[in-house]
Amino acid sequence: MNKKLNVTFTPYERTRYAYDKLRLCRKCGSYTVLSADVCPSCGSRTLSDIPAAARRETRRSMQSELLFAALLTLLAMFFAGTMPWIGISAAAGILLTGLLAFAQRRAYEAQIRIRTDRLFARDRDRIRHGLIQDIRAAEARLESEPARAYEMLREVNTLLRNDPIRGLQAELLQTFLLRRDMDLLVDSLIMEGFSAHLAGYIGEVARLNRELIKENAIRYCLRYEPRIRSLPRGDHILASVAGAAVRMKRYIELYPDFIRRYAHKLPEDRLERLREVLAQHPGSLEPLKLEADEVYRVRFGGRSPRRGASGGEGDFS
Ligand SMILES: [Zn+2]
Known part of the structure; x- marks a missing residue:
């Protein structure tokens, strides 16, 4: 048997959800599980976790809804013609926009959950692509830094579980003491x-x-x-x-x-x-x-x- 390598690796950080380790780059839109701050694709420090990305998307969509309501109010005022009707349109518009903002605040948490699900459905291929890039990065270190390669594969395995990834990890582990x-x-x-x-x-x-x-x-x-x-x-x-x-x-x-x-x-x-x-x-x-x-x-x-x-x-x- 070949001599086994004496290595150390960091303990595996267990998270509540598998996707807790997934990061999305705000700049280039890549996904990764290998880094918490620097994007491996574009190198910028613009990674955010999935809940943060979902929150950002929810806020953005709520803001555009409010903007749309305000725009409708302005249009109503524009076409109202007479002063009293302009006043009524403005009051109704402000009231309805206020109600919308209130409803949005009530539904905020539920909306984030829906956004999270949608994000996964929409970005399924991109997530997969990101994880494959992560595997390639790990494979590039198989020879030079096998312990690090194992750690990287271990992270990918949190989300992408299949026999080749598991097999590669088992193979690496068998070379370690x-x-x-x-x-x-x-x-x-x-x-x-x-x-x-x-x-x-x-x-x-x-x-x-x-x-x-x-x-x-x-x-x-x-x-x-x-x-x-x-x-x-x-x-x-x-x-x-x-x-x-x-x-x-x-x-x-x-x-x-x-x-x-x-x-x-x-x-x-x-x-x-x-x-x-x-x-x-x-x-x-x-x-x-x-x-x-x-x-x-x-x-x-x-x-x-x-x-x-x-x-x-x-x-x-
Ligand atoms: Zn990036």
Whole structure:
């Protein structure tokens, strides 16, 4: 295996909505997720977020409505002819324009939401184009700054989720020396198709930080189990995932057969955890229980575990 790169990357900033990271350039109209201030297309500091862009468009359209109302008032006054009618037209016009302004203020928030939806519908192609530009920018750094390229793809992946982007990230991650303190993402990388890089990455994360292995990742391994098993150290990947799965009773109940197939490869602490959960629920999951007991008997015989075993998952990587 090639030497893995020792890199650091910034933690992933989670936002409420996926589009919270999207920026629109007021100057050239490009979209990007890679920068919060400088537009990568034209280089000017004219980026604004989507709520700000929607607010600006809403205000602009409300202003033109008011202008139109004022213009109508002036026209009415112009054609009124006599002084009393000019007065009546002016009063009615001012009243109606005032009412319009009042109604606009009441509907402001709702209008912004409508504008936001319209903006996405109208600019769909431009957003897509912007994200593709972002991917190109990331690809240009694959060799020179792989960690930065990964960060960029991670940002694009917030909005544009497809297998090539996920696959590229998994591939990059497999070239890095992963550590437990890194902000490692798993769920957002789960692909439709099979990727040996992704499988390898899931296995590594399962060993580093098993809390990150959730149902999505387990199901992915289950779906591509034969292909993962045919990989070099594929059994280790699957056993690590099974080992991560036994932390939750729910996963044991959902995937007993999967866990049973790798019970013989579970490290000591995982095997104990599995037996502990099963002991709390006598009568259920019999085949898994039998297998776990059998593995335990073969491995430890009459010996008490924890003595002589060489340190849990350490010898398992
Ligand atoms: Zn621009």
